[in-house]
Amino acid sequence: MNNEYVTEIRSKVAEILKDKPDRFWHSVGVANTAAALAMRYNVDMQKAYIAGLVHDCAKYLSDQDLLMECKKHGIEISEYEEKSPYLLHGKVGALYSKEKFGIDDDEILSAVTYHTTGKPDMTTLEEIIFIADFLEPMRNKAFDLDEVRSLVFIDLKKTVYIVLRDTLTYLEKSSKPIDKLTYDTYTAYKNKLEEV
Numbered sequence: 001m002n003n004e005y006v007t008e009i010r011s012k013v014a015e016i017l018k019d020k021p022d023r024f025w026h027s028v029g030v031a032n033t034a035a036a037l038a039m040r041y042n043v044d045m046q047k048a049y050i051a052g053l054v055h056d057c058a059k060y061l062s063d064q065d066l067l068m069e070c071k072k073h074g075i076e077i078s079e080y081e082e083k084s085p086y087l088l089h090g091k092v093g094a095l096y097s098k099e100k101f102g103i104d105d106d107e108i109l110s111a112v113t114y115h116t117t118g119k120p121d122m123t124t125l126e127e128i129i130f131i132a133d134f135l136e137p138m139r140n141k142a143f144d145l146d147e148v149r150s151l152v153f154i155d156l157k158k159t160v161y162i163v164l165r166d167t168l169t170y171l172e173k174s175s176k177p178i179d180k181l182t183y184d185t186y187t188a189y190k191n192k193l194e195e196v
């Protein structure tokens with residue numbers, strides 16, 4: 001990886017999101033936040049930056065198109081994803097990252113795949129992309145944002161846990177369905193913290 005490669009990917013993401021400036025700036029925000037966290041947690045900064053840039057590259061697709069792309073490429077669709085196809089933009093995003101941007105780094109592709117739900121045993125890069133999605137400068141959806149934004153530089157796993165906990169509380173309160181993988185991720189991170 002080099003600077004030209006990163007610049008080329010950023011131009012391609014800008015092109016694919018040219019009608020969605022907010023989403024482009026969200027992607028740049030996630031890239032920058034992820035790079036800062038990578039610096040703190042000894043992860044490859046360029047990988048983190050690239051994963052941030054491309055993580056939502058399939059988010060512009062309709063539910064129908066996401067389902068179609070998965071079926072066409074033999075990507076597994078869970079029962080929950082069938083009901084909430086929007087979540088598939090992680091898996092299809094990884095596919096597009098490979099096909100449209102030529103990214104073949106498995107760590108980046110996995111971080112893109114799981115940014116929507118998380119998963120119980122995330123790598124540090126996966127945790128960084130999952131959390132940067134909530135904490136980038138343009139986002140205001142997480143609860144206690146100021147607190148988690150400073151905590152993330154002290155304790156990444158605890159921050160992942162807090163964001164998962166608050167997200168699940170919000171989903172439960174609003175009677176929205178919860179993806180099993182998100183719930184399993186929450187339980188796994190809760191257990192990890194209790195072990196310490």
Ligand SMILES: [Fe+2]
Nearest residue numbers: 055056059116
């Ligand atoms: Fe996303």
Ligand SMILES: [Fe+2]
Nearest residue numbers: 026055056133
């Ligand atoms: Fe995102």
